[in-house]
Amino acid sequence: MLPEIIVALDVPDADAARRLLDRLPAARWVKVGSVLFTAAGPALIADCRARGLKVFLDLKWHDIPNTVAGAVRSARDLQVSMATVHTLGGAEMMSAAAEAAEGELLLVGVTVLTSHDPESFARAVGRTLVGLQAEVARLAGEAVRAGLAGVVCSPHEVGTVAGVLGPGHVIVVPGIRRPGDAAGDQARAGSPEDAAKAGATHLVVGRPILQAPDPARVLDELVAAAAMG
Numbered sequence: 001m002l003p004e005i006i007v008a009l010d011v012p013d014a015d016a017a018r019r020l021l022d023r024l025p026a027a028r029w030v031k032v033g034s035v036l037f038t039a040a041g042p043a044l045i046a047d048c049r050a051r052g053l054k055v056f057l058d059l060k061w062h063d064i065p066n067t068v069a070g071a072v073r074s075a076r077d078l079q080v081s082m083a084t085v086h087t088l089g090g091a092e093m094m095s096a097a098a099e100a101a102e103g104e105l106l107l108v109g110v111t112v113l114t115s116h117d118p119e120s121f122a123r124a125v126g127r128t129l130v131g132l133q134a135e136v137a138r139l140a141g142e143a144v145r146a147g148l149a150g151v152v153c154s155p156h157e158v159g160t161v162a163g164v165l166g167p168g169h170v171i172v173v174p175g176i177r178r179p180g181d182a183a184g185d186q187a188r189a190g191s192p193e194d195a196a197k198a199g200a201t202h203l204v205v206g207r208p209i210l211q212a213p214d215p216a217r218v219l220d221e222l223v224a225a226a227a228m229g
């Protein structure tokens, strides 16, 4: 299956989100993160749903199992299609979340935040230095064993993660750049073609669309590029 392009609505408020969506009639999926959700809340999700969009609610839950399961149920009530939990929340938390999703919501695990380097990760988890690629693979395995639909990973980890997850799982990949796009703060960016070829099922794209003079044209180009993978 061709990967879906998810437009990251990395804008500060509901008005800016609506203005952007008015310019993207061909969008099928949007990602709402903690900045926009804190500002605009469920009303914006309802607006996206009314426009026929699928919503990826990226709030990266990391709490006790009962609380995360409750958040998943709330997201289901909002008709969200995909949401994130931290795999470091543990197997029990992920299982409770997966059970609450009841197959109606794709729950994907965040493995190692891309803001970590090996030193900062080792310090956060109180371990001696570990290879981050191996850590991503280990946590991806934990995620699917606990019943999650898949994981989020960088373009450089898609191949490894696809090998761990096997077919039928979701691999959501941010950090997508076409040749010539500014990398911004994405240290490990990759092209839509390569990510698709390696097994990505969903590509998350923010600034290359949001900062373009013609966002709709960039979205079209990304859809075409992903289809080449």
Ligand code: C5P
Residues within 6 Å of the ligand: 008, 010, 033, 113, 114, 152, 153, 154, 174, 175, 176, 184, 186, 204, 205, 206, 207, 208
């Ligand atoms: O603007 P850009 O295309 O870099 O946006 C990528 C989106 O994916 C942003 O919303 C960012 O927060 C998110 N993301 C990421 N890297 C991760 C996880 C999420 O860039 N590892």
